Amino acid sequence: MAFHNSPALARQAQVILYDRLLPLISSVSSPQGSPGGIDVHEVWNSTTMDFITAYLFGLKSGSNFIQNESYRRHWLSLYQSRKNYTFFPQELPRLTRFFKRLHIHLVPTWVDDANNELEAWCKERCDATSANIANKTTGETTDIGNEPVVMKALLAGIEKEENTKGDESVLRTETLKYPELSIASEMIDQLAAGHETAGITLTYLSWHLSRNPDVQDALRSELLKLSPNMSLSQHDGAVKSIPKSKDLDALPMLHAVIMEALRLQAPIPGTQPRMTPYPSCTLGPYGNIPGGVRVGAPAHSVHRNCNVYPEPERWDHKRWMDSEYGYTEKQRRERDKWFWAFSSGGRMCIGSNFAMLEIKLIIAAIYTNFRTYIVNDDGIEQTDGYTCGPASNKLFLGFERVGGKTG
Numbered sequence: 001m002a003f004h005n006s007p008a009l010a011r012q013a014q015v016i017l018y019d020r021l022l023p024l025i026s027s028v029s030s031p032q033g034s035p036g037g038i039d040v041h042e043v044w045n046s047t048t049m050d051f052i053t054a055y056l057f058g059l060k061s062g063s064n065f066i067q068n069e070s071y072r073r074h075w076l077s078l079y080q081s082r083k084n085y086t087f088f089p090q091e092l093p094r095l096t097r098f099f100k101r102l103h104i105h106l107v108p109t110w111v112d113d114a115n116n117e118l119e120a121w122c123k124e125r126c127d128a129t130s131a132n133i134a135n136k137t138t139g140e141t142t143d144i145g146n147e148p149v150v151m152k153a154l155l156a157g158i159e160k161e162e163n164t165k166g167d168e169s170v171l172r173t174e175t176l177k178y179p180e181l182s183i184a185s186e187m188i189d190q191l192a193a194g195h196e197t198a199g200i201t202l203t204y205l206s207w208h209l210s211r212n213p214d215v216q217d218a219l220r221s222e223l224l225k226l227s228p229n230m231s232l233s234q235h236d237g238a239v240k241s242i243p244k245s246k247d248l249d250a251l252p253m254l255h256a257v258i259m260e261a262l263r264l265q266a267p268i269p270g271t272q273p274r275m276t277p278y279p280s281c282t283l284g285p286y287g288n289i290p291g292g293v294r295v296g297a298p299a300h301s302v303h304r305n306c307n308v309y310p311e312p313e314r315w316d317h318k319r320w321m322d323s324e325y326g327y328t329e330k331q332r333r334e335r336d337k338w339f340w341a342f343s344s345g346g347r348m349c350i351g352s353n354f355a356m357l358e359i360k361l362i363i364a365a366i367y368t369n370f371r372t373y374i375v376n377d378d379g380i381e382q383t384d385g386y387t388c389g390p391a392s393n394k395l396f397l398g399f400e401r402v403g404g405k406t407g
């Protein structure tokens with residue numbers, strides 16, 4: 001995704017951060033705001049959903065979960081409710097289908113209903129985007145934030161494949177035959193994979209920062225050096241500047257706190273499966289592993305290698321700050337090699353760069369303007385599984401406006 005200098009993404013970020021997220025956080029900031037704090041896990045998941053759907057469909061057909069509280073609660077609860085029922089359809093899909101034909105449901109039928117509703121919601125967005133493209137009401141003629149960057153790229157790719165390879169294409173039996181459904185399938189994959197993982201990272205990162213006010217203050221000093229920065233009070237909200245990705249990437253502390261949150265609470269901590277190649281292979285110290293065996297390594301364990309990350313259970317963002325830790329070149333290489341939050345190889349996360357950029361923007365917008373503190377973190381421990389957030393599925397933080405007015 002060539003989004004680092006994308007004017008569409010910059011505009012989308014501007015609307016999502018300055019017109020939706022910051023006003024919401026300002027309205028609950030202390031002392032007059034919500035005394036019980038706000039469930040940031042829900043707010044961060046909503047923000048990442050608004051980001052990813054804006055990039056897929058354009059602002060016009062994307063979600064507005066930040067402002068639409070009742071619908072986001074409905075959507076997120078549907079999404080969460082199915083999560084305990086993935087084993088049979090994922091691991092034994094044929095058996096699941098077979099039993100279903102006999103009217104024996106290995107997963108409750110309401111899970112199918114929830115999936116159908118989520119899929120219909122995604123398909124509606126795809127259809128609306130296609131209509132906008134056909135009517136030319138996307139970025140070129142109106143607000144650049146309405147540009148459906150990903151859908152346009154997919155449509156162009158399908159058209160090219162059709163024109164250049166046609167019947168010879170390996171995509172002819174599915175993607176070229178059913179382009180609309182194939183696009184919808186890709187879109188729901190991306191919006192599901194994209195919102196929850198980044199939302200979990202923001203939850204744990206804001207929790208760690210709330211436990212470490214000194215780190216927050218140092219981070220804020222770094223963020224204020226951005227030129228222009230994202231301070232609301234400095235410009236009285238008028239400027240709405242979105243920093244360039246290269247300027248955000250030049251901030252060592254911002255990078256370090258995100259990396260440490262991804263290390264300690266990798267949003268996908270569970271095993272990432274791979275099949276061994278035929279006839280056999282060697283994995284680490286284990287030789288002669290036959291082909292066709294499913295193997296996997298969980299990021300949770302890889303990130304706790306104490307030879308690479310000393311005292312691995314300790315949250316220490318300075319591990320990622322080369323200038324502060326005194327790493328040798330070899331230690332630095334090992335540290336980076338063992339970082340596996342986005343996996344590696346052919347099935348590596350396709351959204352890793354997008355995720356890093358959106359997380360940096362969200363953290364910069366919030367911590368430039370607010371100090372956070374914990375109101376209730378009961379159940380913050382990470383669940384076990386594949387994509388894993390807090391056991392309570394909640395985190396209540398309070399917000400205090402710094403350098404300006406409260407909401």
Ligand code: HEM
Pocket residue numbers: 052189190191193194195197198201266267268272273340341342343344346347348349350351352354355
């Ligand atoms: C902090 C945020 C994120 C984390 C930690 C993360 C992590 C991962 C991991 C570990 C995988 C599995 C790869 C494997 O099986 O080896 C994955 C796959 C994937 N991710 Fe992400 N991801 C994040 C954000 C995103 C975003 C924003 C998108 C949006 C486009 C995205 C789209 C995908 C897709 C489509 C796959 C499936 C790739 C495939 O199977 O070919 N992810 N991600």
